[in-house]
Amino acid sequence: MIDIRTEIGSLALNNPILTASGTFGYGDDLPDYVDIKDFGGIVTKSLTRQPRDGNAPPRIVETASGMLNSIGLANIGVEAFIRDKLPIIREKETVIIVNIAGSRLEEYCEILELLDGEAGIDAYEINVSCPNVKQGGMEFGVSCPHLKRLIKALRKLTERPIITKLSPNVTSIEEMAQAAVDAGSDMLSLVNTLVGAAIDIENRRPILSTIFGGLSGPAITPVALAQIFKVYESVNVPIIGIGGIGSAEDVIAFLMAGASAVQIGTMNYRDPGIGLKLMPRIEAWLGEHSIERITDIVGAAHA
Amino acid sequence: MSKIYLEQALVYSNDEIAQDIFELRLETPAIASEHKPGQFINIQTNPGGLPLWRRPFSIARISGDIIDIIYKVIGTGTQQMAALRPGDAADIIGPLGNSFSVEIKSGTIPLLIGGGLGFAPLIILRDYFVHREITPVLFMGAVTKAEHYYLDDPQAELMLTTDDGTLGHQGLVTDSLQRYFEDAAGHQRFAAYSCGPEPMLAKVASVCRTHGIPLELSIEREMACGVGLCQGCAIEQLPPQKKYALVCKDGPIFNAEVLAFTDHTGSSND
Numbered sequence: 001m002i003d004i005r006t007e008i009g010s011l012a013l014n015n016p017i018l019t020a021s022g023t024f025g026y027g028d029d030l031p032d033y034v035d036i037k038d039f040g041g042i043v044t045k046s047l048t049r050q051p052r053d054g055n056a057p058p059r060i061v062e063t064a065s066g067m068l069n070s071i072g073l074a075n076i077g078v079e080a081f082i083r084d085k086l087p088i089i090r091e092k093e094t095v096i097i098v099n100i101a102g103s104r105l106e107e108y109c110e111i112l113e114l115l116d117g118e119a120g121i122d123a124y125e126i127n128v129s130c131p132n133v134k135q136g137g138m139e140f141g142v143s144c145p146h147l148k149r150l151i152k153a154l155r156k157l158t159e160r161p162i163i164t165k166l167s168p169n170v171t172s173i174e175e176m177a178q179a180a181v182d183a184g185s186d187m188l189s190l191v192n193t194l195v196g197a198a199i200d201i202e203n204r205r206p207i208l209s210t211i212f213g214g215l216s217g218p219a220i221t222p223v224a225l226a227q228i229f230k231v232y233e234s235v236n237v238p239i240i241g242i243g244g245i246g247s248a249e250d251v252i253a254f255l256m257a258g259a260s261a262v263q264i265g266t267m268n269y270r271d272p273g274i275g276l277k278l279m280p281r282i283e284a285w286l287g288e289h290s291i292e293r294i295t296d297i298v299g300a301a302h303a
Numbered sequence: 304m305s306k307i308y309l310e311q312a313l314v315y316s317n318d319e320i321a322q323d324i325f326e327l328r329l330e331t332p333a334i335a336s337e338h339k340p341g342q343f344i345n346i347q348t349n350p351g352g353l354p355l356w357r358r359p360f361s362i363a364r365i366s367g368d369i370i371d372i373i374y375k376v377i378g379t380g381t382q383q384m385a386a387l388r389p390g391d392a393a394d395i396i397g398p399l400g401n402s403f404s405v406e407i408k409s410g411t412i413p414l415l416i417g418g419g420l421g422f423a424p425l426i427i428l429r430d431y432f433v434h435r436e437i438t439p440v441l442f443m444g445a446v447t448k449a450e451h452y453y454l455d456d457p458q459a460e461l462m463l464t465t466d467d468g469t470l471g472h473q474g475l476v477t478d479s480l481q482r483y484f485e486d487a488a489g490h491q492r493f494a495a496y497s498c499g500p501e502p503m504l505a506k507v508a509s510v511c512r513t514h515g516i517p518l519e520l521s522i523e524r525e526m527a528c529g530v531g532l533c534q535g536c537a538i539e540q541l542p543p544q545k546k547y548a549l550v551c552k553d554g555p556i557f558n559a560e561v562l563a564f565t566d567h568t569g570s571s572n573d
Contacts, residue, residue, distance in 0.1 A: 023532055031307040031396070031530050053546040060527050060535030062356050067527055071534045074547070217355055269528035270347060270357055273309065 002286045003293040004279065006040070008238040008260050009161050009186045011095055011122055013040035016255065016294060017275040020242055020265030021046055021099035021125060021165070022071065024272075026085040027092070031272050038276045040261060041095030044081070046127045047115075049107045051077035056209040061198045066217030066244065067266060068196050070210040073101055078111045082118055090120025097163065101127040105140075105150050109157060116158045123160055126151065126185075129167030129192035141167035141192070144179040155184030163240065166190040166231075168220075173227045174234040181235045188231060189240035189263065191224045217266040218244040225257045232258025232299055246274065248281035255294070256301035305342070307399065307530065308333045311392040315369050317385070321452035323376045324420070325385055327393070332368040334397045340405060340427045341521060341556045344372065344397030345529035348383040356527050358384070361424035361498070361555070362398065370397075373423040373452070399529050400555045403428055403496055403519055411492040413439035414483075414516070416507050418476055418499025419446070422453055424521045424555075428496055433458045440483065444476030444499070477506040484514050497521070501564055508565035518559040524550040539563035 006016045018041045024030070027042040036042050054074025061068045076084070081098075089096055098121050102108040108126065115121055128150065129141035140146045151164060164180035166173060168191035177188055193214025198207045206212075224243020231239060241259030245251060246267035254262045264275045271277075282294070291297060312329040320326045334344065345357040358380045360372040376385050387393060405428070407413065413432050415425040422443050432439045440460040445451045448469035455461070463471030464479045472479055476499070493514075497507045498521035511518040524536035531552035540548050540561050548554060548561075559565045 022534075025532055029531065031309070033307065033309045054534060054537065057537045057539070057547070058525070059537055060525060060533065062354060062525070062527070065353060065355065067355060069527075069533070069535060074534050074537075266355070266527075269533050270355060271309070272528070272530060272532065 002283050002291070003295075004283060004286075006260055006295050008240060011041070011161060013095055013261055015040040015279050016261040017251065017278060018043055018095075018097070018240065018261055018263045019268060019275065020263035021127065023265040023268045026076075026081065026089065027096070028085050028088040034272045034276075036089075037093045038279075039094055041097055041122070042089075043097040043125055043263060044085075044099050045075050046073050046099045046101035047075055047078045047081050047111060048073055048101055049078060049111050051075065051080065058207055058209060059213075061207045061213070063196070063198060063215065063217075064219060066215055066219030068198055068208060068213035068215055069193070070208045070213035072210070078114050082114065086118055086120060095122045096120060097123045097125050099125040099127055099165070105153055108150060109153055112154055112157050116160065121160065123163055123186075124154070124158065125163040125165050125189060126154065127165050127192070129165055129169070141176070142170050144175055147176060148179045148183045151180050151183035151185050161186040163187045163189050165192055166227075167192050168223055168227055169195050174230050177231045177235045181237050185237065187238045187240060188235070189242055190231060191220070191227050191243050194220055194223060216244065218246060220244050221250065225253060228254065228257045228259055229301070232302065248278045248285060251278055251282055252285060252297065253301075255297050256299070258299045258302065260295070260298050305337045305339065305398055307396060308337070309396050310334065310394075312370075312395050314387045314389050314391045314393055316389055317387045320373070322449040324373065324450065324452050325376065326363075326371055326373050326452075327384060327387065328369050328371050329393055329395065330368050331370055331395065331397075334362075334395070335365050335368050335370050338362055338365060338370070338398040339402030340431045341403040341424055342398035342400050343424075343529075343555060344370070344395045345399060345526070346372075346384065347394040348380040350394045354378075354380050356380075356525075357396065357529060359399070359526050359529050359551070361427075361521060363423040363426045364430060365427065373420060375420050396529060400551060401553070403521075403556050404494075405431055407437075407494045408492060411494050412490075413437060414442065414480070414493050414495040415439050416442040416476055416480055416495060416497040416499075418444045418503040419450060421497075421499030421503075421521070421523075424498050425496060426453065429456070429459055442476050442480050442483070444479070444503070445470075475506070476503065477510055480507065480510050484510070495519070497559075498523075504559070505565050508559040511559065520557050520559050520562070520565075522550050522555050522557055522562075526551050541566055
């Protein structure tokens, strides 16, 4: 019997597979063949203080082994989430992580305060790295002092675990990781999307209405593995790995690089049940290698 | 909303029916029985491999347990589809999206206006009406004869056009629609349904608006997921509707009057 349970900080997960923010809605409105209770946990779409329509289309482009998106944080807003979505998903037997995004420090704080009065939320993931909104947000993800100030402010407002979602679009992700941890972040999730662009050569124009978007999918897996590897060696908090995961081997590689859990994002689009299909294969692999607990391979790639 | 299935459907046949245009027939009892006219499926053309996204196609016909989709070979995904052989499995999700409004008052004549591949979702609508002994009028346009795949219909009125005049009337499908209204002046009620390139749809919307005819459009968009998760397939709507609808979930069928690109006030041209 292989133990596939894991822990990220104070959160106990039935398995290490979470859904990535923005790829699974609010967890309430999924195709019939997906059951969220089978995931270790779900991360909601980013919530902002007010509802957002998102960016003008085109918002997505398929690229080599990946895709670009510039959805622009289209979401129903924190109040509608609390009123319409939370009562449904808090009934599900899985870990619920609510993702928060803002353009100003005060906005992040207001959102978190509203959520913190509500039952059924297990942790917050702080989106400081969305490349797709014109106004702010991103500076928190690329500047250590800004990030520190934000996480410190949020830390004062809640007892619940805070997960800082780091941007790969930085010179030193270790410094950003350290800043977040120093400010009180309990965990880190990485990486968010890489800034990218695609050009329509017939029209001689960028394809995305916003010119730049976030690159995700298997194309960014090696980048994610490198950054997780670095962060694992530089800070001592649990890491949630993200970056184009689509196979059991990918999950195992992310754990070996130093992640305690993973999020599946872009690959949900092709197959919203993919996370569930991976667990039996991961268990089989562990069995073949006589590994009793999945946590035994976390960081195994480090000398 | 109908139940959504993730299925390994058996390929029944996969034949070229016009130049680079294929008809793929798949055995899928669940989707066949659950579907409504106008819905689509999303097919993984290379399971586990690339391209990354599934490809969405309207269901063009249902016969028993078999659904038909019609596709043109354009890129990698459709090349992979063209390689499917009878007996192979196709990984599909469906039925997806909303459906056409098919309840029409007695005496209403359905007008089905399609451009190129955009005729596919109208075929199933044609079947729906014909089975209920309602005779639709079909307007079918293509660039050239070789691209026409719906050439004959003994149970409906069929008007073919080509841009180059190699088949039917030379000109645009909207010219043929305009002529039809001129000939049918003062005639009874119509309900129009259309699918095709967006400039064509905007023109169809303008002609129908002039004649006071309700029009539904089947909209095509690139989709990363097809089930509302990625929010990528946004289309702009006119107030008082929410600014962006998702083609996969709120559509693919829209009342022409809610979409910004058909707006006759000229405030937006997406």
